[in-house]
Amino acid sequence: MTEAEPPTAKPDADRRADATRMLAELHELPAESPARARLRDALVELHMPLVVYLARRFSGRNEPMNDLVQVGAIGLIKAIDRFDPSRGLEFSTYATPTILGEIKRHFRDTGWLIHVPRRAQELQTTLNAARADLSQELGRAPTVTELSARIEVDEDAVIEALDAARAYSGVPLDVLAAPGETVPEHPMLGITEEGYEQVEQRALLREVIVKLPEAEREILLLRFVANKTQTEIAAIVGVSQMQVSRLVARGLKRLRASLGAPDPPAEQRG
């Protein structure tokens, strides 16, 4: 995890200067220019060591390194396209959260990392089997290091899963009730907290909102966060109300698509 990095993983001052120059150039060029595509490729190549460095940070989690590098590279490309050289920020500083965001999203999509309870749950079966095997082989309970080596998951994850195991075998309180008692009516029991779902959705939503084109994002925020009417927004942004209406619709559609949600049946396609 924290081994010394190979010397190639080091962005020297030259490389940084190259990157700054290329990014400035790239943002001068029109989107369809072939020179722009070439610059973009060169920038991607220049920063791949950063992607590899970041991906390696997650290599203990049972995901193939190639996949992590690949999703990281998507983050890098997004960062290159969105980077604004005029803001005077170091590109690698700007790109790091974007690359990490993409890697984290990959874990979330595959059900790992962020969705801790589920990951821990999935680990349970493997962990229990390994625990039984190792106990037999060793004649004593295995250590976390031994478990982690056996199931090829890093130690933190094993500790987490062990914690979850404790919760997993928890006994519902209503077992304690005497027969005939209507315990589930008790306010302490059996309430589904809908807040969690909301928090999760909000977190997901935040990610995709950030990726919307700026005009759509601004208008959606005005509409749904600031609760402005379309007419008010039109006045603020300086476009027609029809245009606002179109942008809201397009923005929502894009959000649904990024979240993998189907369009509502009432909405017209196309």
Next chain:
Amino acid sequence: MVQMSVPADVAYVSTLRLTAAGLAARCDLTIDEIEDLRLAVDEACSLLLPHADQGSALHAEFVLARGRLEVSARVSSAGGGELDRDGFAWTVLGALASSVDVATADGSVVITLTKRREAASA
């Protein structure tokens, strides 16, 4: 405040990282922010450890506040220890922590990093 000292050795970084993550959860940081913090602690340690005196300790201090966790990691370093600010570790630390501060004094090097709960608009 929570304090802990571990041997200045890579093997103990995960203990520090887990502690940081556990405390961050108490400070109400989001899961993403906790994940960032874990990585930041990793990077801070990998910057510090090459400078630590042989057989010395890595001291960590955690200052907890609502929506904010400050982590200071300190090693004693006879060599004075100029941190490598050209490498990825420094870049990543800077990008993930809300703020980073480095101090060198009395033969020790300290990295103080803070992770703050960001406003929802990020």
